[in-house]
Amino acid sequence: MSEPAFTLKATGRLRRRQLVNQAMGALALAAALLAVAVLAIVVISVARRGAGSLNLDFFTQSQAQGFNPKGGGVLFAIVGTFVLVGIASLIALPLGVLTAIYISELATPRLARIGRMALDITNGIPTIVIGIFVFTVLVAAHGQSAFAGSLALSIIMLPIIARSTEEVLLLVPPAQREASLALGVSRWRTTVQVVIPSAMGGILTGTTLAIARVAGETAPLLFLTSLGVASHADANPFHPLSSLTLVIFEYSEQASPDYQSKAWAAAFILMCFVLFTSLTAKLALARYRKKLEG
Amino acid sequence: METIKTKIEVKERDRLPVIGDREAVFEARDLSVFYGDQRAIDSVNLTIYQRLITAIIGPSGCGKSTFLRTLNRMNDLVPSASISGELRYRGIDLYGPGVDAVEVRRRIGMVFQKPNPFHSSIYDNVAFGMRILGMKKDLDGRVENALRAAALWDEVKDRLKDSALGLSGGQQQRLCIARAIAVEPEVVLFDEPASALDPISTSAIEDLMHELKRDYTLVIVTHNMQQAARVADMTAFFGLEVKPDGSRYGVLVEYDETAKIFTNPSDPRTEGYVTGRFG
Secondary structure, three states: OOOOOOOOOOOHHHHHHHHHHHHHHHHHHHHHHHHHHHHHHHHHHHHHHHHOOOOHHHHHOOEOOOOOOOOEOOHHHHHHHHHHHHHHHHHHHHHHHHHHHHHHHHOOHHHHHHHHHHHHHHHHOOHHHHHHHHHHHHHHHHOOOHHHHHHHHHHHHHHHHHHHHHHHHHHOOHHHHHHHHOOOOOHHHHHHHHHHHHHHHHHHHHHHHHHHHHHOOOHHHOOOOOOOOOOOOOOOOOOOOOOHHHHHHHHOOOOOHHHHHHHHHHHHHHHHHHHHHHHHHHHHHHHHHHHHHO | OHHHHHHOOOOOOOOOOOOOOOOEEEEEEEEEEEEOOEEEEEEEEEEEEOOOEEEEEOOOOOOHHHHHHHHOOHHHHOOOEEEEEEEEEOOEEOOOOOOOHHHHHHHEEEEOOOOOOOOOEHHHHHHHHHHHOOOOOOHHHHHHHHHHHOOOHHHHOOOOOOEHHHOOHHHHHHHHHHHHHHOOOOEEEEEOOOOOOOHHHHHHHHHHHHHHOOOOEEEEEOOOHHHHHHHOOEEEEEEEEEOOOOOEEEEEEEEEEHHHHHHOOOOHHHHHHHOOOOO
């Protein structure tokens, strides 16, 4: 048998194409690694600088008093963050879910399109602008309060919750709605009893993502609620309260190394809170799915 | 072509007219249904009688599902749907002023092509409608009765709290039937209830329909002629009318006792269809 007059090995242009192929694959891998590395670097550097300053006092004490004091903690800011985010969620969750129900279950296609667009635009408004808006309608007349800050945060949360809820409502099969309607159940009861429970996982995830997002907001809070330190924790939403983000903002500009290490520590616990909330949401969703599927 | 005809078994029935002195449940008079400007079915005149199984057969696109969904106003969910003519349910104009579609659907239940149990337990699936409609007395007993009536009780009585999604397709469909009859409707509409099921489950559903006939008026849409021949007392054959301008819509070609439709139809189009020649 004679040698074939051709080869099946890569030669010439094909060889070059294969090199390009490998190079681009390597580049894509590097980019993906970089994205993961950025997360790792941020988490590690914040943890290294912040974890060291953590102690029980940091969570249980508020700022010690006196000139350039040492010791104390940020309990006031932790409580403030919970009050701010808690009230914002109480406002945004029902409004967001109702908005989503209107858009996906009740509105005509044209109104639904307008509604979706409005939510997307709201989502794109710079948060500082939302802060200024709340400042003019609330703070200018009534003074700073945690409630004003919550209102700004709820405006940020609303489109996130509404859009993610609406997306999962659309995923609920029409056959589920038909099954209920065919039993002589009204539209609203069908939505509440059949559609919402099927979509609950998505609603919870959307809400948690919104919470994680606004827990890290600083800009809209700067002039709505309190900057500065407090010697005791306060949970009254009609007082100006501080928050973890405001503490990070303020302490990091101080000359005192004690304040700076507290800023890192506050950054660390805020980061942990956000990671924890996201993970909890994911786990809750997984358990919910498992229950659904039996 | 003749082989198909011989395969269709028509049950031996007594020669007395099937209808007898039964009460009319649905009376359609010149009933047309439209989606937007598009006519889906044209001028249907049809009377459906109490405690019989009435089958609606016909080729795809002839509007048989549309007709069925008009009977319990499920078509109201399609915003562009409208009707002309008249449809009476036990004497009352179903599309008359003041008639509430939700109340209509409570009295006229429906079982769908694909089993659509809720994502909850077997028990909660059956109890769902009763809870909302306020039928809360002896809920356990009612759930059991509905499951027994749907011939599912023995298979699920030990796992009522388990998810309905763990049941087989045939069991899920019987669960959907239990759910539909649990709210004590007067009529149950079946929209190709066995087309997604295997032959054994199909046969279970058909046996069940024979049982249910004692208490309910049943209307079944099916594209399976053997099934219509097996279960139905009366059969309506819908055909497809194609106009020179290209528009197409369904018309009622023939409506008679099932035995007559399958052995001695009056209309050549019916004969063509039931013998396997599309007419």
